[in-house]
Amino acid sequence: MTPGTEDLRREIVAACRILADTGLTVGTSGNVSVRAGGVMLITPSATPYAELTAEMICEMPLDGPEGVWVGPRKPSTEWRFHRDILRARPEIGAVVHAHPPHCTALAMARREIPPCHYMIAAFGGASVRCAGYARYGTAELSALVLQALEGRTACLMANHGMIALGETLSRAMWRAAELEALARHYCIALSIGGPVLLSDAQIGEAAQAFATYAPGGA
Template sequence: MSDDDLSLRTSIIEACLEMTASGLTTGTSGNLSVRSGRDMLITPSATPYLSMTPDMIARMPLAGDGAWTGPRPPSTEWRFHLDILNARSEIGAVVHAHPTHATALAVARMEIPACHYMVAAFGGSTVRCAGYARYGSADLSALVLDALRDRTACLLANHGAIALGDTLDKAMWRMTELETLARQFVVARQAGEPVILSDAEIAETLAAFADYGLKS
């Protein structure tokens, strides 16, 4: 294992532990992947994060269809990770989790509208909610790719959420921001009727964000 490979694998484990510590996910739910040359490194299936070691991270060829190497099989959600990285060359990492408020909106099959200008951090005026299909299925992957058109995050109906980034740090930041936005929207609906920003106002924010490197 090269030093670069070890560093990537270690960063994946650190991100997993961060997700648990911050409450973005619990138990063994959630999974992460990182682009590594022509391959993808992805968390193993059903492995507690506290006991995960770098060698347990599975390696999958991006040009493959489920082939993997490692002592443990990849996450059961490997398909949408693989498809996202193949479809989006600008993306270097994919984070999937089940944060409480984002998942609650996904259970209600609601998208997140422009209730706050930070929705622009995900590429547009909404965070879409992908339709429902069984976890790990090709049908779910197709729905995810559609919901992620021109976006860097989406909800998954009755399931959870996905956030993307050119780096793992950026994808993790987006997952945290996504859950914050979801919580704000849920609380605002309890307080009254949220006022939604216009497309023009979000376009203005998107233009301002260009200087902050938030495109991928």
């Protein structure tokens, strides 16, 4: 265990419990990672969140041999896109992946979320894109995710789930919860004829307002 990572490990465990308790994910699905200097801390594979402890969190180098890890259990099968996101986005400190119901329903339909609410601005643009499909854990999926996340802090994943990014873990968790709320509202709006979409100017105005608003502990 890298010295000085104890608090981050405990934060990851707490975040995983929140994901389970709030219904953002079920069973052992989903995973969380945090940047810790030159290493990535990430949840282990196939471990129920109720049983997760700080000591079980895996370490992986952000730059180094492919797939190397340290810990009592192997890392999440999704470690590749976590690592690749943290490599490509130095401003990002944490990645949350989960399978919340409404985000996943839209992902199964391969629908992006359009500018149906001003909260879309919290994710970096006028839409939350849906990444193309590839099997979980693959380099192909990682490439598709990186593409969908260009200029964004969240995306859906076709026939899979969602990803939310944050400068801190608390910020990533805030975005994950807000994304599921937005997806739920969008699904409801679709059931009554569809939403009226906001203009680029209106989304831009909301984005400017968000620049001075820092929920999630950022």
